[in-house]
Amino acid sequence: AKMLINSTSPFHTLCTAGNPTRVRMYFIPDGTDCTDDVAVIANGELLVKDIGDTDSNKRIAQDGFTVEQYYNKERELTVGDTVSNVLNVTFMNQDGGMNNFDFSRRCKVFLDVQDPSNSTWYECPIGVFRFDTPSKRKVQLIRATAYDIMQELNVSADSWWNGLDFTNGLSATDILDSMATAVGFSIDYNA
Secondary structure (H helix, E strand, O other): OOOOOOOHHHHHHHHHHHOEEEEEEEOOOOOOOOHHHHHHHHHHHHEEOOOOOOOOOOOOEEEEEEOOOOOOOOOOOOOOOOOOOEEEEEEEEOOOOOOOOOOOOEEEEEEEEEOOOEEEEEEEEEEEEEEEEOOOOOEEEEEEEEEEEEHHHHHHHHHHHHHOOOOOOHHHHHHHHHHHHOOOOOOOOOO
């Protein structure tokens, strides 16, 4: 997996040292809270693990997972700017098991790295994504693209904005909560 992470966490240290990594993707029913990893793991459908993991179901092709992290390097981010990351995944489908797979659900993705000294896996939640349904699914290698759910904020907000009532005052949190509700976006203030 290719990622730009500026950190000295155990995950980062082990990952940059070239230790074994795996990818876990949980496709989540729309009613499941994505911010609660326990609920995601309990209610989501674990689709794939990376080939490097010994108990993998071998659905991700070798070198078939990349994350493109987008940011605005030309200027500072301002109010109203959103940044959406992109996953590019190649799924192996030689057995036809993914021919009718439902890609429309949200998908929470974790990148894990193993500490070989004690076999402990350190997880890094990459985010919650929605896949574009691949145009070709009845092929041996399915190539799919997913965008993190910040993309869901890329909607016209004129009617929402015009409907805001400022008569009693609104805090920035009130406005953010209202906007999130309008587009069906959940915010975890404790993350």
